Amino acid sequence: xxxxxxxxxxxxAWIRRQSRWSALEVxxxxxxxxxxxxxxxxxxxxxxxxxxxxxxxxxxLILGYAGIVTLGHAMFFGIGAYTAGLLSAKAGWGEPxxxxxxxxxxxxxxxxxxxxLIVRVQHLALIMVTLGLGLLTYELANAMSWLTGGTDxxxxxxxxxxxxxxxxxxxxxxAYSYTLAxxxxxxxxxxxxxxxxxxxxxxxxxxxxxxxxxxxxPYRRHLQAIYTISAAIAGxxxxxxxxxxxxxxxxxxxxxRSADVVVMLILGGTGRLYGAxxxxxxxxxxxxxxxGVNPQYWYxxxxxxxMVVVLFMPKGILGGLTRLAGRTKG
Amino acid sequence: xxxxxxxxxxxxxxxxxxxxxxxxxxSVTLGLMNFINLAHGAFGMLGGYVAVTAMRxxxxxxLLALPTAFLAAALVSVVFERTxxxxxxxxxxxxxxxxxxxxxxxxxxxxxxxxGTGQQPIVLPDWLRGSVVVGELRFGVYRIFLIxxxxxxxxxxVFGLERTRLGARIRxxxxxxxxxxxxxxxxxxxxxxxxxxxxxxxGLGGAxxxxxVGLDPSFGFHYLVYVLIVVAVGGLGSxxxxxxxxxxxxxxxxxxKYFVPEIGSFLIYLMLVAILLVRPLGLFGKR
Numbered sequence: 202x203x204x205x206x207x208x209x210x211x212x213x214a215w216i217r218r219q220s221r222w223s224a225l226e227v228x229x230x231x232x233x234x235x236x237x238x239x240x241x242x243x244x245x246x247x248x249x250x251x252x253x254x255x256x257x258x259x260x261x262l263i264l265g266y267a268g269i270v271t272l273g274h275a276m277f278f279g280i281g282a283y284t285a286g287l288l289s290a291k292a293g294w295g296e297p298x299x300x301x302x303x304x305x306x307x308x309x310x311x312x313x314x315x316x317x318l319i320v321r322v323q324h325l326a327l328i329m330v331t332l333g334l335g336l337l338t339y340e341l342a343n344a345m346s347w348l349t350g351g352t353d354x355x356x357x358x359x360x361x362x363x364x365x366x367x368x369x370x371x372x373x374x375x376a377y378s379y380t381l382a383x384x385x386x387x388x389x390x391x392x393x394x395x396x397x398x399x400x401x402x403x404x405x406x407x408x409x410x411x412x413x414x415x416x417x418x419p420y421r422r423h424l425q426a427i428y429t430i431s432a433a434i435a436g437x438x439x440x441x442x443x444x445x446x447x448x449x450x451x452x453x454x455x456x457x458r459s460a461d462v463v464v465m466l467i468l469g470g471t472g473r474l475y476g477a478x479x480x481x482x483x484x485x486x487x488x489x490x491x492x493g494v495n496p497q498y499w500y501x502x503x504x505x506x507x508m509v510v511v512l513f514m515p516k517g518i519l520g521g522l523t524r525l526a527g528r529t530k531g
Numbered sequence: 532x533x534x535x536x537x538x539x540x541x542x543x544x545x546x547x548x549x550x551x552x553x554x555x556x557x558s559v560t561l562g563l564m565n566f567i568n569l570a571h572g573a574f575g576m577l578g579g580y581v582a583v584t585a586m587r588x589x590x591x592x593x594l595l596a597l598p599t600a601f602l603a604a605a606l607v608s609v610v611f612e613r614t615x616x617x618x619x620x621x622x623x624x625x626x627x628x629x630x631x632x633x634x635x636x637x638x639x640x641x642x643x644x645x646x647g648t649g650q651q652p653i654v655l656p657d658w659l660r661g662s663v664v665v666g667e668l669r670f671g672v673y674r675i676f677l678i679x680x681x682x683x684x685x686x687x688x689v690f691g692l693e694r695t696r697l698g699a700r701i702r703x704x705x706x707x708x709x710x711x712x713x714x715x716x717x718x719x720x721x722x723x724x725x726x727x728x729x730x731x732x733x734g735l736g737g738a739x740x741x742x743x744v745g746l747d748p749s750f751g752f753h754y755l756v757y758v759l760i761v762v763a764v765g766g767l768g769s770x771x772x773x774x775x776x777x778x779x780x781x782x783x784x785x786x787x788k789y790f791v792p793e794i795g796s797f798l799i800y801l802m803l804v805a806i807l808l809v810r811p812l813g814l815f816g817k818r
Binding site for chain 2: 270318321322323324325326328329330333334336337340341344456460463464467471498500501503504505506507508510511512515
């Protein structure tokens, strides 16, 4: 028996250290409560941001950590949105929390099936398969307009008060509290996942797919697991959007939404969870500001931001900030 | 019913040939440098706008507007390639996808700024209008012209790739870049030339497309999906593959929209996913 392992870092301790909460993180989540006091008229926007952030986290899990480039993740967002909507509009069940869980489970189930296809392809074919599946789901929902309402959107959704107590109000107090709580729980789950040995295995896959089986790591099963989890979280985000806006549009499945979420993630920075939250915040705030001025040119700025980020800030806004902070510390 | 079938096949094939001209350049450049250029459709859009403007403002005849579109797209693309794209060849597919999608967004906004969001009409010369009547079938003259153009381009490309020195260099670089470099082939320059030619073809395709599918600022985005399907299904770096892929997609698209309008697009995407799962490298892909 050799004794070399004692000199190396204990992996369990390393993971524990990685997963410790920093003061900055606590401050960040406390800051998420500020809109209640300072911007009470923007609570609906804040709630939309929380939904987008949860969706971006789901994409970060597969794109940022496992390296699966996807242009079709709106598929799961939309499945969650329609599941939550149909439960209320067609089945008459408006209880929000169980409805949300069912939406997540449904998207997760579809994600599990799709994951068998995803692990078979790489590079351009992978991008095209995710894109194709996303477009396919959109067309399917469009063709099944008897169920989904087609381009008119799904109407007649009535969500009951949370716990039978908190009614969804016009100002969005309940909506933001609810979406923020779910976002936080989803974030905790994602944080737990990426700071585990499973999360490390995913990063290994991202860095070098061929080497993972060589060290005895079943990379296909890992990819399938994270893809399913990611789909379920995206479904939760979709369900949240339905429950807080009482409507489902075909747009929730669109390519635009798949592209937007990747843009948010890239702006914020991939592979660091907070990048997803920050990206969603910046994206929606800027859109809210700019689309008021001239909506036609909103995509000019998004395109320009993307190009600048790719060329000069490969790790996104958060990566750039981290580097700046590191520089000032010396 | 039979007559309908013939016309659908004919229209579909013509549409497929249009898609071929639009996408073959991307197939070759992707095979050459593995650079995923989602802005390829934007160069097509540029060609369309150049052709429309040249005809309307400068009074160019249609046949002169086509090469103008080709040249404009080729020139602009080579400027982008030399200054921006080349920084991204080793940057990973995600960065390439994002950067070029950013470019599509910017180009769409720029087109909106200059031309507005409306459809740009094109006035064809008389000899390209109307249709040829065979028995009870009516074949659009413009579509016949389109097919003839595409076949001529295919012949030129195949001849150029198989029989000329430049073609041999391109094939060598596609097959194995490092060995080609080692043999003294300037892969960097080969790529710039190929990129310009490919984008030029996209520009030509864009100019040809105005009559069939119209032209507005969403062109680059809308046809991106079609172009990508052709490239992915056909296989990278294969002219034959792009030809077959484009013909299949064109016929499938027109037939689907004609016979089963409800689920036509659905069937196209289903076919795309199915083909890629069975053959991840495309029908004619080698690697």
